[in-house]
Amino acid sequence: MEPFKIRTDLAVEINEEASKETGKIKGIIVNEHRENESGILVTEIKITNREGERVLGREKGTYITIEADCISFDNAQYQLKAAKILTGFMKQLIEGLVSDKQIRILVVGLGNREVTSDSLGPLVVDHLEISQENPDNEKFHICAVSPGVLAQTGMETANIIKGIVKETRPDIVIAIDALAARNSRRLNSTIQLSDRGITPGSGVGNHRTGLTKTVIGVPVLAIGVPTVIDAPTIVSDSMENLITAVSSSERLMYMSDLFEGFTRQEKYHLIKEVMPSDMADMYVTPKNIDANVCNIAFVLAHAINALNDKKEAES
Numbered sequence: 001m002e003p004f005k006i007r008t009d010l011a012v013e014i015n016e017e018a019s020k021e022t023g024k025i026k027g028i029i030v031n032e033h034r035e036n037e038s039g040i041l042v043t044e045i046k047i048t049n050r051e052g053e054r055v056l057g058r059e060k061g062t063y064i065t066i067e068a069d070c071i072s073f074d075n076a077q078y079q080l081k082a083a084k085i086l087t088g089f090m091k092q093l094i095e096g097l098v099s100d101k102q103i104r105i106l107v108v109g110l111g112n113r114e115v116t117s118d119s120l121g122p123l124v125v126d127h128l129e130i131s132q133e134n135p136d137n138e139k140f141h142i143c144a145v146s147p148g149v150l151a152q153t154g155m156e157t158a159n160i161i162k163g164i165v166k167e168t169r170p171d172i173v174i175a176i177d178a179l180a181a182r183n184s185r186r187l188n189s190t191i192q193l194s195d196r197g198i199t200p201g202s203g204v205g206n207h208r209t210g211l212t213k214t215v216i217g218v219p220v221l222a223i224g225v226p227t228v229i230d231a232p233t234i235v236s237d238s239m240e241n242l243i244t245a246v247s248s249s250e251r252l253m254y255m256s257d258l259f260e261g262f263t264r265q266e267k268y269h270l271i272k273e274v275m276p277s278d279m280a281d282m283y284v285t286p287k288n289i290d291a292n293v294c295n296i297a298f299v300l301a302h303a304i305n306a307l308n309d310k311k312e313a314e315s
Contacts, residue, residue, distance in 0.1 A: 007230050009179035010192055011063035012043050014056050017182070027052030038081045041067040042089075059212075061196035062096075064089050071299050072188040072292035079299045086191060086303035090174075090221065093195045094140075094307075097219040098171045106170035107144040107304060108161055108211070110177040110198075112152065117227040117285040120293055120300075121176040122146040127301035138308045143168065158209035162216045173220045175211045176300060178293075180283065181226030182233060187285070188292040191225055191300070198222035225296050227289065231282040 008014060018025060027049035033042045045063040047053055053060055066089070068082040094103065107128060109121030125144045147153065147160040165173065175198050181187055197212035197220035213219050286292060 007180055007233065008182035008226075009224060010065060010181055010186065010190065010226060011045050011056060011058055011194070012065040012192075013182040013186070014058070015045055018055050022055070025052060025055050028056065035081075035085065038068070038078060040082060040085060042085065043067070058194075059196045061194060062093065063196075064093075064193040066191040066193075067186065067189060068191065069189045071191070072295045074291075074295065079295065080302065082191070083299045083303040083306065086193075086223075086299070087306045087309075089193055090223075090303060091307065093193060093221055094172060097195055097221070100171055102139055102141065103172060104141045104168075104170045105143070105307075106161075106165065106168060106173045107142060108173055108175045109144065109146040110149075110157065110175055110211075112149045113146065116289050116293060118149075118178050120178045120225060120227065120297055123293060123297035124176050124300045124304070127297060127305075129305045140307045142304065142307070143170070156209050158211055158215050161211060165216050165218055170218060172218055173211065173216065174304065175220055175222050177222070177224045178228070179224040179226040180228050180230070182229070184229050184234060184237070187226055187229060188289070188296060191223065194222040195219070196222070198224065223300060225300075227293065228283040228285045231284055234284065 015025075015028060015030065027047060029046040029048060031044045033044075034040070035042070043065045045056075045065070047056060047058055047060045047063070049060070066082065066085060068078070068085075070078045071082045094105075107125060109123070109125035111118040111121040113119050113122040125146045128142060128144050130144060131138075131141055145161075145164060147157050147164075150156060153160065161173065177198055179192065181190070197210055197215075199210040209215060211220050211222070
């Protein structure tokens with residue numbers, strides 16, 4: 001059986017799986033905080049050494065997960081609260097990467113506008129307040145681009161961004177992308193920030209050249225929201241829930257016996273093997289993804305636009 005690799009872009013999910021196997025991991029610091037009024041959960045993971053890098057498969061740095069169940073709904077008050085939290089963490093990470101008094105930001109909306117579940121990046125760019133010049137009283141100057149995907153342009157996105165960075169010389173890039181999740185509960189309800197850039201398509205096994213400081217020459221703050229999950233994961237989780245629910249029923253005890261002694265990873269691979277090949281490689285998304293993505297794009301765009309809002313900064 002091939003080595004198990006969790007199909008997710010979320011550091012919090014990789015850490016959850018790794019912790020189940022080995023317990024507390026050296027080189028990984030985890031802090032959680034729940035906002036009382038809204039119930040929004042923030043998990044900050046810091047990878048501090050090579051052991052942490054090896055276990056999570058991520059570079060040393062900070063990975064912040066904001067779990068806000070209602071950001072994809074038409075709930076303006078909740079969305080603004082989530083955006084405010086996001087703005088605060090964005091400022092914290094940006095100022096940890098760039099120390100200038102005035103900071104030029106290039107926002108990159110990754111993804112394919114024609115594919116709803118992959119259109120988050122371009123939609124966020126559509127709603128940004130772009131300024132051609134940086135007023136003296138504003139710390140952040142924002143410009144933006146939606147470079148498309150390889151199938152549309154015939155060029156690696158990283159190469160396009162590298163060229164733009166060379167010509168426009170931003171201090172930092174904010175890359176926004178749709179991600180893949182391991183847990184369906186986190187679809188369209190979780191925002192991940194990372195100060196170590198992003199590898200587009202990594203969660204769905206379609207690795208492209210990463211957008212990192214090493215590749216494009218300036219720090220990269222990655223912001224992503226999971227919009228898809230792979231089909232075998234859904235089937236595997238459904239089977240586990242079914243077995244748990246009917247374990248006391250003699251009629252269905254054979255199902256529990258069938259998987260007895262199997263790890264979660266082994267169950268996943270078994271189900272993937274018996275599924276039709278076209279389904280085993282399928283990624284799915286909620287039926288109301290159109291409205292979900294539009295609402296989430298509003299939250300992310302509002303958070304970025306609020307970087308220069310002094311009231312947001314003071315509150």
